[in-house]
Amino acid sequence: MTTPERAPAPGPSVEPGSGEAGPPREAPQSGPPAALPAPREPPTEDGWHRLHPLTPLVRGWKVVAAMLVVVGQQRGGELVDAGLPSRQEALFSLGLLFGVAVLAGVYAVLAWRRARYRVDAEALQLQTGVLFRQERQARLDRLQAVDVVRPLLGRFLGLAELKLEVAGGRGSGVRLSLLREHEAQELRNTLLARAAGVAYEGELAPQAPEHEILAVPVARSVESLLRSGTTLTLGGALVAVVVAVVVTGQAAVLAAVIPILLGLISATWHRFTTTFGFRVATSPDGIRLHHGLLTTRSQTVPPGRVQAVRVSQPLLWRGRDWWQLQVNVAGYEGRGNGEEGQADENVLLTVGSRAEALRVLHLAVPALSPDDAGPVSAGLTGRGPEGGFVPAPRSSRWVDPVGWRRHGVQVLDHALLLRRGALGRQLDVVPHARTQSLALTQGPLQRRLSLVTFVVHSTRGPVTPTVEHLAPDVARRLLDQQAARARTARGAAGDADHGRWMVGR
């Protein structure tokens, strides 16, 4: 299947699927550079490929840098207090550092030598591990998303990481780190084409044409950050510090809050760099997202992979009528992973006007018809029974005096809308076909007021669709009917299996 020779450049003779309606795949528009790309790492045997030989350098460098930071933190204070260490001690420390660096380097080289990957018609296989060998096989028909990530150092060297997410729970994805940039893109195209069931000639799949929907201007991005809760906290903290210093007359208060300030600033900076230059595009392979200032990320979420969408608006975005979109995709792990960039992969739109947000929402949930615009708008800003929502009964004001009018639910033909939040507004959209399971819950207070909370279980991610404080009969009817609707929607032709999305188009 794959041979050491380079493939001919993908030409316009390529067959698009088998269909007539589907947009044809053409020669790449913005894909690999026009110049002849450097040859791929030659496959060792049976189509196995190595990762890029600079991988150990990039990875080993991280270890050494982390170590330097730790040593710096440990010894920095002593240096200030006690002055420069003796020559002997300095030599010893340097030797130790060097030794660890060499060890890390050797390990990284070994890890590189042992890592290899292969793509066949069914799956992407990756073998890794020095002492404990691991062989992972990601089935392409279970593919949920493909990301190409370019870390800062990798960008200088023209390297990129390819992440393939499959529906398998925590940590089930495959990371190919690092590949040449064009190689990562070609591989992504190949994986998507094979998962979509596109027939193509030659060794390399052509890049699916991309159509840009919107780009978030930097100025708006910055303003949206300034209007966020973090900035509010930051401003409040600064005022508190100034007041404290003035009142107590002691500058020592400053030292106590500096770590908190640094934390807030670094969080804001992180958010700024990861969402910088956010662009949303469509392609036959699904939604494409491009973003990042230092580490850049190109995400591809194929059709039907979106499990749930949350449209939300923090309090301070109201004046601008700006909205944010978050998404649950199986494989994307959502918040709380701690790894850099993890929390950002669930963002579908960092900040956009209402029209833009609705446009992206329709892209993500194609099941929404244009007729649903009214209900969706009512879900964004409406209160009470506006736009056909079933609101929470009046008795719920005892448990939620501020937001009770916003709690509401509406069933559309193909999706469920769940609305909440009076200050910061939220609307969750769950396609019926993507409902995992349902639940009703009731606490003692709710029981006294005769209220029930309705919960839809979605895959792991930032969107947790819930409506609190519904009337019992409404909740009961929802539970029964929604279970039936989810079943019918899943049974509908073509929805049961979204693998091979280009076949039969």
Added chain:
Amino acid sequence: MTRVAGTDPFQPDDVTWRPVSDRLALARRIIAAVLCGAVAVLCLVLGTLAGPAWLDLGAVAALGVLVWVWWLTGRQVAALGYAEREDDLLVRKGVSFRSVVVVPYGRMQFVDVQAGPLARRLGFASVQLHTASPGTDASIPGLVPDEAARLRDRLARLGEARLAGL
């Protein structure tokens, strides 16, 4: 199905709930008794040997907690129930914080059957259903082993027959 049966969504009339085994209550009570007993004995010993006299009250409190847990366990276990409908499984639980979960068979990813040492001795096991959502809390504790095995096999069969991807 669209008929709204009764006013209480947690006690629908058109669903026949199957209760779980009483042995679960027994097991939970044994654990509570051992823990509370240990605390009571510790309080008594310390109070008699060294500590202040109010430590004896701790023993009384521990016994009080035991009585409360004893009573609560009975109600909790009685509130547990499951129902196998044609297309989905219903699991309900809770006395003051009540919940009912509906898991469509086609959404099940895998089924766990677990039994700890005490559960094995008393003769029961718990069955837990997993979907692609981490939020699905559908565990049925306290099934007699035959019933657990039957349920597991039936769920696996139905899940396979109706598997609907994600």
